[in-house]
Amino acid sequence: MPEDREWPRFLPRIGAKIRVIYGSAVDVDEVFRESRSKWKRMVRKQEEVLGRSLNAGEVPEVLKDHPEAIQLRIEVAKTVRAMVQNLRLKAGYSDDDHSYALAKTWEREPKTKHFQSPVDDSLVRKE
Structure with a gap:
């Protein structure tokens, strides 16, 4: 929806075509197993350096x-x-x-609060 649209901005306009697409279920444990193990190794290494265990979800400053x-x-x-x-x-x-997957693509955004996206021409409003 356009960012500058008045209420009810979150609802589609009458007559708008809406498509909801569901894919097949993904075995998240299998797909991200290697990534999770790499992350856990990095966290364990930082816990050893810090000399204490971290709470679940706590990200060591070094790993940010x-x-x-x-x-x-x-x-x-x-x-x-x-x-x-x-x-x-x-x-x-x-x-x-x-190019949408690259952070460099999104770094080019102007510093103003309202602008048209250089990537997909959508209207962007920063709060």
């Missing part, structure tokens, strides 16, 4: 900007995007632009 952790997040995002891409193709949509 660590190159290996960043690469792992990129790999996970690519895996998810590939699954969504399969749904797009099955639904009859065209192949997604691969």
Whole structure:
């Protein structure tokens, strides 16, 4: 929906075509097993350095900007995007632009609060 649309912005307009697409179930444990084990190894290593165990969901400060952790997040995002891409193709949509998966694509956003996206021409409103 356009960001500047008045109430009820979250509802589609009358007569709008809506498609809901469900894919086949994904075995998340199998798909992300390697990524999870890499992440757990990195966290364990940081726990040893810190000398204490971390709470579930607590991310060590070092891993927020660590190159290996960043690469792992990129790999996970690519895996998810590939699954969504399969749904797009099955639904009859065209192949997604691969540049959308790159953070560099989204870094070019203007600093203003309202602007038209350089990627897909949608209207963006930052709060």
